[in-house]
Amino acid sequence: MWQLLKIELFKIFRKPRTFISFGAIAAIILIIQLGLKFDGKSYVELMMGDISDSFEIPYAMVLNGYFVAFVILNAILIHVPLLVALVAGDSIAGEANMGTLRLVMTKPVSRTGLMLVKYFASVIYTVLLLLWMALLALLLSIFFFGTNDTIIPRNDVIEQIQKADTLWRYIAAFAFASVALSTVAALAFLLSVFAENSIGPIVATMSIVIVLTILSELKIPMYDNTVKPYLFTSHMLGWKGFFYSRIGPDHMVIPGSIENLPAILRSLGILLGYIVMFVTTAILVFRKKDILS
Amino acid sequence: MIKQISAVFIFSLFTFMSFAQEASSLVQKARAKIEQVNSYEADGTMKTNVNFLKVPEAKVKIYFKKPDKLKIKNENGISLVPKSILGIGLNNLLTGNFTVLDAGSDILNNIKVKIVKLIPVDENSPVVLSTAYIDPVHLVILKAKITTKENGTYEIEMSYGKYVDYALPDKITCTFNIKDYKLPKGVTLDYDDGSKKISDQKLQDTKGRVEIFYASYAVNKNIPDTVF
Amino acid sequence: MSAIIQVNGLTKYFKEAKAVDDLSFTVNEGDVYGFLGQNGAGKSTTIRMLLTLIQPTSGDINMFGMDLRTHRHKILQQVGAIIERPDLYRYLSAYENISIFARMSGLKIPKKRLMEQLELVDLANRADSKVKTFSQGMKQRLGIAIALIHDPRLIILDEPTNGLDPQGIADMRNLILDLSRNHKKTVMVSSHLLSEIEIIANRMLIIDRGKKIIEGNVQELFNPAKMIVELQTLNPAKTLETIMSTKWKSFVRSHEHDKIIFEMNKVDIPELNNELVENGVQVLQIQQRYSLEEYFLSLTKAQQYVATFEN
Structure with a gap:
């Protein structure tokens, strides 16, 4: 299995398209950082809205590495599913298209094993992509902007997290995002089993993610109360939950606290459930599949 | 705007245009006590209770220098300080050119206080009216209401301890009007974790409150201007 | 002479269409076994069933005396195959391709041995070139090198001369004869060209519309x-x-x-x-x-x- 995994990873990382994702992420992060470096104050002002009327806002301090990292993650995590689908959707369909799948399947390798290894390789790619993102979004932002307390504007509340209370939240958020994106990888992987070229599953995955995200955000009560709690896209934003703190009776934020950990864990559980469902289905279908490519 | 208030107070001459002699002399005595302090540096903690802000308790340093320099610094992080607090140099609350009216007496936290109303002489002053509750025994202000033309009314309450001789409070509570916060549309996708929205809980609560607890003062210490 | 492949009553339906119909045949050790049929006769489907790419609707396949369903792993370790076009990882080099497939066969084959194998098919000097730069003939040779790298007892070639030039076809024939005579391999080779099979095979099977027409000794059939x-x-x-x-x-x-x-x-x-x-x-x-x-x-x-x- 380990040998097979190494082979899969080797194949993924020798494909030029794999690095499109890393390049795209680096480019967009640098663009955001550049923009905030030169015009960050306006951005913070925009975020803070009217409260600058009644509060003295130390803009330079708000615009620190942690804040910038949050802005970056908020802006790009919603689009990363495309990059994940690019590799996971190619996993089976790409080999079917290339014709290598039939040679692979004549090797003494079990279909279930191959599928697990291929999915796991997609997950490793996803995690590496996130680590790359963390490296650039977090470390590079800290390098450029320093650290301070993190100010996070939500829909109608502004959260503040103490500097020393921030880093673990990022680690938790990245871990959560890994699971969220692995769900997208599992979906693309499942669709990949049915296709004989990789464009289909990639486009289909993106379409599904987009449609479900719209449904998640539509705020139509009929959907909110029925389908929304079951859409995996509703739960993919759960990483943000790690940046929301509880407040004590005196309205003060309790450092180290999470506003609603059970909700995050529930989201995590639902995402893991989807992963198991998608991957199991993919394996079952692939085990029965006649390879005609 | 608060700075403007201060400015009016600084640059105006200190004159009484009232016949309420008793009230005037009380204000004058209280002012004299305040004026002993040329500067101070204080350690304290600040608690902000504003419905749309979720901030931790902050360790702050408060710097003051005559005539009106006031700075609240969070050494370890960020503090969003209400502008109204910065306007209340306390020490300059009683400075300026205004009419003093005697508004009677009252009991505040079991302390008998004298109420005076201060009306700025300058018609352009952003402050319409200040009401001060003065402890005639210790000659300190326990409470003040400042009504401005544009930003409504602030209320400040103070309690004193060790530094009462300098008229420096152990605790200040400032209550002020706030508008609701709304993130610009289309900026974010909030994670709906099912928690109750704070704004739902206290939708009507349009007052914000900031409390500062002073732990220690270093009075009349030389503070460089660069601090402010 | 032991049976290397034994097929009994093999049938495959694709939805309603019958691709292979109650097919039975035996390939013995040392055979160059010709598998003849027109395009669409069911040759590829049969070969893919032997290689577990397609699941039979019914029937039994035994290879090396083992049931393919229960001993897939052990059986496939001893089989080398080229199925139709020699499709390989185009973005990888010849060496990387052969190395990957050698490892997938479960073998640790030293680099020297891999290079020797490339040498054998005259690709050693192109070992580091990407496969996408290769001609059809070169890909075919690399495909053969890969099919043989784990020293299989049985080699299954599906239409190996398709798309090759006359020289390539001649080389392929010589290779098959060499494998059989000098390396004692069992070879099963499919084709739609009778002439090809006549030259290289000792035994053959002819199928049409999924059914067996005849199976037997080539010399007897070409009496x-x-x-x-x-x-x-x-x-x-x-x-x-x-x-x-x-x-x-x-x-x-x-x-x-x-x-x-x-x-x-x-x-x-x-x-x-x-x-x-x-x-x-x-x-x-x-x-x-x-x-x-x-x-x-x-x-x-x-x-x-x-x-x-x-x-």
């Missing part, structure tokens, strides 16, 4: 007595009439347009020619025919045809 000979004359109708009145009547298998098909011994051709000329038939051409289609006709319909003609 000179049963040579298919095609006659073309200026006046086919008169020719046929003439022939039907001679002893050659019993050798006629069919006629179509201007051609008359005989099944006869090669050495009798000059005599046939003489007799025709003597009877005033203007012979345009007499030649052997290897068209698989004709061969099938000769096997399946010849007797039926003669019967109808005589009635």
